[in-house]
Amino acid sequence: MELTQDLRDMLEGKYGEGAALALKVQIGVGECFNAPGMAPITNAHVALSNQEMDLWFAEKMVNLGARVKVSPTVNPGFCLSYFKRRHMVTDEEAEHMGRVHEAYKTLGCRLTYNCTPYMDTNIPFPNEIVAFSESSATPYVNSVWGARSNRESAQSALCAAITGVVPVYGLLLDENRKGDVLVEVKAKIDSDFSYNLLGYMGKKIGPGIPVFVGLPGHISPEAHRNLGAELNTSGAYAMYHIVGVTPEAPTLEAAFGGKKPKRAVVITDEDFKRVLATEISDPGNREIDFALFGCPHTSTKEVQYIAKALEGKKLAVPLWIMTSALTKSNVEKMGLLDVLRAAGGEVVEDTCSDQPCWRLYKGKVGVTDSPKCAYYPRKRGLEFVVRDLDTCLRAALEGAVQ
Ligand code: F3S
Numbered sequence: 001m002e003l004t005q006d007l008r009d010m011l012e013g014k015y016g017e018g019a020a021l022a023l024k025v026q027i028g029v030g031e032c033f034n035a036p037g038m039a040p041i042t043n044a045h046v047a048l049s050n051q052e053m054d055l056w057f058a059e060k061m062v063n064l065g066a067r068v069k070v071s072p073t074v075n076p077g078f079c080l081s082y083f084k085r086r087h088m089v090t091d092e093e094a095e096h097m098g099r100v101h102e103a104y105k106t107l108g109c110r111l112t113y114n115c116t117p118y119m120d121t122n123i124p125f126p127n128e129i130v131a132f133s134e135s136s137a138t139p140y141v142n143s144v145w146g147a148r149s150n151r152e153s154a155q156s157a158l159c160a161a162i163t164g165v166v167p168v169y170g171l172l173l174d175e176n177r178k179g180d181v182l183v184e185v186k187a188k189i190d191s192d193f194s195y196n197l198l199g200y201m202g203k204k205i206g207p208g209i210p211v212f213v214g215l216p217g218h219i220s221p222e223a224h225r226n227l228g229a230e231l232n233t234s235g236a237y238a239m240y241h242i243v244g245v246t247p248e249a250p251t252l253e254a255a256f257g258g259k260k261p262k263r264a265v266v267i268t269d270e271d272f273k274r275v276l277a278t279e280i281s282d283p284g285n286r287e288i289d290f291a292l293f294g295c296p297h298t299s300t301k302e303v304q305y306i307a308k309a310l311e312g313k314k315l316a317v318p319l320w321i322m323t324s325a326l327t328k329s330n331v332e333k334m335g336l337l338d339v340l341r342a343a344g345g346e347v348v349e350d351t352c353s354d355q356p357c358w359r360l361y362k363g364k365v366g367v368t369d370s371p372k373c374a375y376y377p378r379k380r381g382l383e384f385v386v387r388d389l390d391t392c393l394r395a396a397l398e399g400a401v402q
Helices: 005-011 017-032 052-063 080-085 091-107 137-143 154-163 192-199 221-234 269-280 300-310 325-333 336-343 356-361 371-380 389-398
Strands: 038-040 043-046 130-132 165-167 181-185 210-213 263-267 290-293 319-323 345-349 365-368 383-386
Touching: 005 017, 017 052, 017 154, 017 165, 043 154, 052 091, 052 154, 080 091, 091 154, 130 137, 130 154, 137 221, 154 165, 192 221, 192 269, 192 371, 221 371, 269 371, 290 389, 300 319, 300 325, 300 336, 300 345, 300 389, 319 325, 319 336, 325 336, 325 345, 336 345, 356 371, 365 389, 371 383
Parallel strands: 043 130, 181 210, 181 263, 290 319, 290 365, 319 345, 365 383
Antiparallel strands: 038 165
């Protein structure tokens, strides 16, 4: 791999052992994909997970003296002050989260603790080369903003933030950004929730870059967020094309780069019903114990919608909304936090659904509008009935779901 003199100096330790190790990791990745060299990045997002291995790597970098050259935004763990104060995490778990915080702070990261930075705090320009990890983030920056990122891991994105470069391969190159699979959507698409189900079609769509046709003219930012998150829960996708939306897909021909699709797939209402019943959701028709929203993190618009639906009412079960500190502060200023709290709901910042703070719902059943929210916490013993947002809100008010 060809390296500039500056990168050769970095590899030899001129900028410290941490930067040298980060670059070594990236050279390893690059060599796997025959990358000819490295390209500078201008933005990054690290999918910090508050898990053992993630902390091990971040602390290793800290101990080797690494500091970020391009300060990345980071994913949520859990809000330490909130859950510690309420005794919802053990001392050991609180200490772990505290160490994660210290490590990423020392590295120089932007401690946004949010999994949807592409909606407000970290928005790249078209063709900007970036290093984004996190399931919904990579497809969003490639497919909606037209930036260029491979499907980074938390660790490779952190290495990129430290070195300021990424190996040139995959989606950084024009020829690898063309569509492979024509996905004709015949299923009814009538809400942002429909995109959760569409994204969960990864197994049917199969490998490659999907090109969706048959979608409505306007697709909300939340719908794109849902589509990307679920494509990476049911499969592995760093990019999709929607004609007229994805900057590189003004026409169907451009989306496929003038070539024929390798496959064509049709998505129907029957597909949606089947995955919802067999792969995503508990069958329902039962009492529920809680409601959880915000996987990925909710937008201000969504909190507004939920607050309006709950205004003046009393919830039968606890209702939690996970979001960024920025959105929480917005909705607090808007008076929505008071409305939600009066109904019995709560908004928590910096928190992910796949964290030990939700232990209190082990063995219980909740409602959520997110298949991803149902998928990951299952290993922690939480079960979910997945329904559209209105049905979930009705269920939280009544304490039971159809
Ligand atoms: Fe975000 Fe955690 Fe869900 S990072 S997408 S809340 S699993």
